[in-house]
Amino acid sequence: MIITESVAEIESKLIEMRAAGAKIGFVPTMGALHPGHLSLVERAKKENDKVVVSIFVNPTQFNNPEDLKKYPRMPEKDFELLRSLDTDLVFFPEEKEIYPEGGPSKSDFDFGNLELIMEGKFRPGHFKGVGQVVSRLFEIVEADKAYFGEKDFQQVAVIRELVRQKNFKTEIISCPTIREPDGLAMSSRNLLLSKEMRIEAVKISQALYYIRDHREENELSVIKSKAIAMIEDSGNLKVEYLEIVDAKTLTPVIHWSDSETLRCLAAVQAGNIRLIDNVQLH
Numbered sequence: 110m111i112i113t114e115s116v117a118e119i120e121s122k123l124i125e126m127r128a129a130g131a132k133i134g135f136v137p138t139m140g141a142l143h144p145g146h147l148s149l150v151e152r153a154k155k156e157n158d159k160v161v162v163s164i165f166v167n168p169t170q171f172n173n174p175e176d177l178k179k180y181p182r183m184p185e186k187d188f189e190l191l192r193s194l195d196t197d198l199v200f201f202p203e204e205k206e207i208y209p210e211g212g213p214s215k216s217d218f219d220f221g222n223l224e225l226i227m228e229g230k231f232r233p234g235h236f237k238g239v240g241q242v243v244s245r246l247f248e249i250v251e252a253d254k255a256y257f258g259e260k261d262f263q264q265v266a267v268i269r270e271l272v273r274q275k276n277f278k279t280e281i282i283s284c285p286t287i288r289e290p291d292g293l294a295m296s297s298r299n300l301l302l303s304k305e306m307r308i309e310a311v312k313i314s315q316a317l318y319y320i321r322d323h324r325e326e327n328e329l330s331v332i333k334s335k336a337i338a339m340i341e342d343s344g345n346l347k348v349e350y351l352e353i354v355d356a357k358t359l360t361p362v363i364h365w366s367d368s369e370t371l372r373c374l375a376a377v378q379a380g381n382i383r384l385i386d387n388v389q390l391h
């Protein structure tokens with residue numbers, strides 16, 4: 110496994126791989142890897158000749174400096190995990206490699222309504238930062254396929270729109286959310302939860318599954334209110350948003366019949382840690 114911090118070096122290695130006819134799979138991450146990330150790497154290995162994983166905590170997608178500061182970083186453990194999967198190439202750049210003078214700025218990106226609702230509403234500028242870093246990484250790696258987890262469902266929609274706007278040739282592959290045995294969506298942020306909040310956090314997935322399994326029993330607004338109450342019943346968790354949307358457009362719906370492909374997305378504050386999750390309803 111090759112680990113490089115240099116754009117010039119990774120581009121050189123990728124030229125060699127492509128010259129040998131290799132198809133390149135790419136898994137962009139911010140590190141603190143867990144089985145969810147590793148499942149993306151495993152799928153990329155099955156579908157490509159070579160796999161590149163990037164580890165870069167992107168400062169431009171954090172609208173809260175404290176959130177950036179406390180984001181978990183454990184590169185040596187990450188390298189060990191990636192080595193165990195026979196990852197071909199790990200890109201571990203410093204900020205100056207990703208954002209050299211004259212690189213893409215956040216103002217270069219406009220995702221319309223996608224960046225104004227749910228995550229975009231509560232994290233202003235977040236998706237412009239995502240667009241900034243993913244655009245730069247796609248330009249460097251020029252992968253045939255890139256793999257993203259559906260836990261960040263809105264982010265995947267934004268990245269698909271980025272690919273459309275910038276005409277990138279990389280195919281976006283979205284992969285199912287990997288969960289803990291009790292149902293909590295795997296996330297690097299779970300490492301930051303207190304023991305009490307970790308126990309509480311399972312209520313998020315339980316509430317989303319409640320909506321999925323009981324949607325025929327009452328009006329959408331009633332089921333949605335019950336789900337929010339389930340999450341907040343102890344007073345330890347606070348729902349930022351819980352929206353039922355058309356899965357293709359992410360437009361919130363009012364009635365169950367408003368779309369044939371519904372998805373429920375939620376963001377919840379667990380103490381000072383913010384968690385997101387989503388579940389396909391049908």
